[in-house]
Amino acid sequence: MKAGIIGCGSIAKFRHAPEYSENPYVDEIVFYDRNMERSRGLAELFGGSMVENVEELFENPGIEVISDCSSNENHHVFSTRALLSGKHVLCEKPISLTVTDAEKILDAQKKSGKKLMVGHNQRFNRAHQKAREIIVSGELGRLLTFKLSFGHKGPEHWGVNKTKSTWFFKKDRSNLGVAGDLGIHKIDLLQYLLDDQVALVSSFQGTLDKVDELGKPIEVCDNIVSNLKMSNGQLGTASFSWTYYGEEDNSTILYFEKGIMKVYDDPDYQIKINNHGGEQVKYELGAMQTNDNQTSTGVIDSFIESIRLDKDPVVTGEDAVASLKVVLAMLKSAENGAVVEV
Structure with a gap:
């Protein structure tokens, strides 16, 4: 297959x-970015090619798959057009x-009959898959309560634009802030692990330290x-959080009738289970991928297998x-100071 990538920032590069x-089934990558130096750089780095106009990706019959790595506000534009172009x-x-914009993408997928996948990568971590298996x-009996945490020192340390002018800090481009950058990963993971949906939320939000x-x-x-x-x-x-200026925290702690499961809470053991009887079970399943540990x-x-x-x-x-x-319900709750039904 030949793959196209829209947007040549850090998520595309790393x-x-x-x-x-x-991937053995992909033999070429074609890059597009409105900043041609970025697309040219990745084409050279990965032995691919570049185009100067996104339309060239859509119109190229040899390109079967496209990764939409554009900034948040453009996903519904590029993903919809890519699907409708086959x-x-x-x-x-x-x-x-x-x-509303997300549903435009879903409608395009139904019309096109093509595959649509979204990059919620935490489902693929070995420890998370093992945790789901145990659940x-x-x-461990019924799950009763849980704690989710995801924080690092901020996107200006990760993104291709390592300055305070990064698009992640702009309302018209990021819009959802840390909730849409990090939080949505853990929400997807939670709903995947429990095979259930969040029904009610109550939240507080703040801009505590970051400046433009x-x-x-x-x-x-x-x-x-929340x-x-x-x-x-x-x-x-x-x-x-985007203000965890020490080490990154990407932990999930689950409290069951018969014990506690801690996932990515220990640097040596990716899952630790403490049973009520005092027994401790530990699993070594490989380190979590982080901004500093690109695996x-x-x-x-x-994605390729699904195709x-x-x-x-x-x-x-x-x-x-x-x-x-x-x-969105979390942000609405924080804005209105009320419990919000999802």
Whole structure:
């Protein structure tokens, strides 16, 4: 297959392009970015080619798959057009900034009959897959409560634009702030692990420390904390931050009738289970991929496999919209000071 990538920032450079290059069923990558120096740089780095106009990707019959790695506000434009031009699409998260725009992408997928997958990569971590297996087995009994955390020092340390003018800090481009950057990953993971949906949220948000290139507080939240209630009744908390200036925290703690499961809470053991009887079970399943530890996510391999074997993607457009609705409810709750139904 020949793959096209729209947007040549860090997510393309460190995740999509390397994983396409390593996939045995992909033999060429074509890059597009409105900043041609970026697309030229990735084409040279990965032995691909570049185009100067995005239309060239859509109109090229040899390109079967497209990764939409553009900034958030453009996903509904590029992913919709790519699908309607007959391409299978892997869209980065969040799928869009609004449910209305996200549904445009879903409508395009239905009309085209092509595959649509969204890059919620936490489902693919070995520890998360093992955690789901343990939950489904019932060996720890019913889940009662949970704690989610995802925070690092901010996108200006990760993105291709390593300054305070990064698009992540702009309301018209990022819109959802840390909730849409980090939070949506953990919401998707939670709903995947529990095979359930968040029903109610109560949140606080703030711009506590980040400033833009003019020294003014950024236009979106750099921290958000929420209380969550699942449809099945479980209660939990979620804390997402761009101001964890020490080590990154990407942990999930689950409290069951018969014990506690801690996922990515220990540097040596990716899952630790403490049973009520005092027994401790530890699993070594490989380190979590982080901004400082760039390993394969498995997302591209899964996407290509869904096309080759004509099966549903692991993360569908509907899954992505379900997570987006929760994030939007979190932000609405913080803005209005009220409990919000998802």
